[in-house]
Amino acid sequence: MSQEPIIIGAGVIGLSIGWHLTQLGFKPLVIDQGLAGQETSWAAAGMVTPASEIRFGEKHLTDFFLDALHAYPAFVSAIEKISGIKTDFQQNGSLLVAIDVDDEAELTRIYDYQKELGLDVSWLSEEQALLKEPLLSKGCHGFVNAPHECHIDNRKLTLALAKAFEVGGGKLVESKKVEALHVENGRVKEITVGNETMAATCVVLATGTRSNIKGLPEILSQILRPIKGQALCLRHGDTPTLKHAVRTIHRYPVYLVPRADGRLIIGASNEEKGWDALPTAGNMLDLIYGAWKVLPLAYEMEFVETWVGHRAATRDHSPVVGPTEIEGLYTALGMYRHGIMLSPLVGKIMAERIAKGVESKYESFLNLKRFL
Amino acid sequence: MSQEPIIIGAGVIGLSIGWHLTQLGFKPLVIDQGLAGQETSWAAAGMVTPASEIRFGEKHLTDFFLDALHAYPAFVSAIEKISGIKTDFQQNGSLLVAIDVDDEAELTRIYDYQKELGLDVSWLSEEQALLKEPLLSKGCHGFVNAPHECHIDNRKLTLALAKAFEVGGGKLVESKKVEALHVENGRVKEITVGNETMAATCVVLATGTRSNIKGLPEILSQILRPIKGQALCLRHGDTPTLKHAVRTIHRYPVYLVPRADGRLIIGASNEEKGWDALPTAGNMLDLIYGAWKVLPLAYEMEFVETWVGHRAATRDHSPVVGPTEIEGLYTALGMYRHGIMLSPLVGKIMAERIAKGVESKYESFLNLKRFL
Structure with missing residues (x-):
């Protein structure tokens, strides 16, 4: 060349x-x-978190995502070492949570498919889940743990x-x-x-x-095409509220990703609105509502910022x-x-x-x- | 002196x-x-808007508030003339809205008391109210119009x-x-x-x-003592979304005050939290939810800013x-x-x-x- x-x-x-x-x-x-x-x-x-990203009929993508997960620890380790910059990388698993009975039916279906694909996941009792994440809402209807999944401070x-x-x-x-x-x-x-x-x-x-x-x-x-996504950041003091990335499959679906400094990222909308870049009240309503359902403490948390991004989708x-x-x-x-x-x-x-x-x-x- | x-x-x-x-x-x-x-x-x-500020047993305060309302037009006119600064003063009335049947019972009680105090208010049909404010949610359960009340851009x-x-x-x-x-x-x-x-x-x-x-x-x-209040500002283009100040008596109570430039102020919490000055996710949830119930368009409106103030109460x-x-x-x-x-x-x-x-x-x- x-x-x-x-x-x-x-x-x-x-x-x-x-x-x-x-x-x-x-x-x-x-x-x-x-x-x-x-x-x-x-x-x-x-x-x-490939396990919670599975879609029925996309087995080939799931394999690709799993390989991406497996490549992560060595990659981050090398990047951190060479750059001298820490990335808040955590490989302690993620939780997928069913908030109500409708969610439970859906989560069961997803879990069966995850097992069919051979994913490393397990169904937790409420007691087991609250032991891992004591701040989660009591009375949820199901928890799937993917113990080797990760989260990182992408910034x-x-x-x-x-x-x-x-x-x-x-x-x-x-x-x-x-x-x-x-x-x-x-x-x-x-x-x-x-x-x-x-x-x-x-x-x-x-x-x-x-x-x-x-x-x-x-x-x-x-x-x-661009797919608009809105997210927001809350904070509760300077210690993390959660230990794991948590995702809901509620009709107000959210994910919650903790940061080491006490921030909590809550995302994200999926909007077919082209290049529109305005944060909207309705999205905040949905994201905060969804977060509140799974993490009651979110109600009292400081609102830090909201932002809009555009994902490139084929x-x-x-x-x-x-x-x-x-x-x-x-x-x-x-x-x-x-x-x-x-x-x-x-x-x-x-x-x-x-x-x-x-x-x-x-x-x-x-x-x-x-x-x- | x-x-x-x-x-x-x-x-x-x-x-x-x-x-x-x-x-x-x-x-x-x-x-x-x-x-x-x-x-x-x-x-x-x-x-x-003294009519929507009435509290049972505080007739003396209502009289005081009414005199304040009556003093407004001449005051603003003088201030605007001397300063050369326009204040977006609008004296075209305010609406108090019952969103559901529970609200309707409460609004009826308030309306009876307003009439007992001799306030200048009238009960509107949904048709009459939507003629005044076409963007209000269909199917609300009651509207009280105070035709001579005002709003102003306080800043x-x-x-x-x-x-x-x-x-x-x-x-x-x-x-x-x-x-x-x-x-x-x-x-x-x-x-x-x-x-x-x-x-x-x-x-x-x-x-x-x-x-x-x-x-x-x-x-x-x-x-x-200080009483914490959180509010937020939305926007929908550069023309006002509402013509009047609108207040709900919902269990998620809000007021919505339009600005001439298309902004809409939505307020406000009443929190006994001393000098705490952090905006919270829960307050945004409640305010946006309340606003959305009475003004469905709020869902799509741009989120501009949120802020915290402290009222001095005796x-x-x-x-x-x-x-x-x-x-x-x-x-x-x-x-x-x-x-x-x-x-x-x-x-x-x-x-x-x-x-x-x-x-x-x-x-x-x-x-x-x-x-x-």
């Missing part, structure tokens, strides 16, 4: 690909039109990743927009950054929802990770709700694809070709 | 007293430890009042704390401001919840307005939820008390003596 790889987008996906490439001897360039990790990666909550992760990437020899360029991709004879030749043109033989699109670059295959704009809600029809052009797009969870694995398989031409076992269902 | 009157506290009450004094030929000094109008006056919503009012006061020859000193009051032979002699001492023969305490001044009668600290929830046992020392304290509404009338009666020795007809029940 005549030039170093160029990665467009400095979210956790772009940075992880970049960092993995540094570990394979490359000095890649990561370019972001804004600041590293400040968009979708920043808006996330930091759940690494700290982005900082640590950016640092580790640079320590590894990568070059991070922020606040520069890639305007165009130039292709010649079916292969990548140059990119235009601002007014400058730069030779390029290997370009990875890790642009998330921001893909307005001239010269990209038209199919990308047809399959990707038409089938699976990522597009792999090469494209243009030689030298790769995509790592469409992570939807799973960007934080997938970042170690997608970083690794993309780096190996670029460096060694290794086709991952997931490529068949993650390839852009499926939409052509 | 050998010196000009000194008013401590530049909220709407202190500024109104000051402005009324300028209209009687004085050049008073108003001192505030912070910025004019930035505490409780800022945190309010701007309702001037603009504080700005206009401060300006009118200065135009009238008053002197406003901000960010200076009055440390002590010095009394000699039963009459006010001096005040200490920072490190300086200043001669004083007439001092008005309009300090709201901030009364930590040495030398004050001890009774004041015994009868006054033990019997009536103000203490008038002279004290110390000659030259007056109080205009304990306005509780009614500071914006009472500002024209309290300003007027206090100015006349100071300038002419006129005892107001309310003095018997507003006097500090009742607590001695």
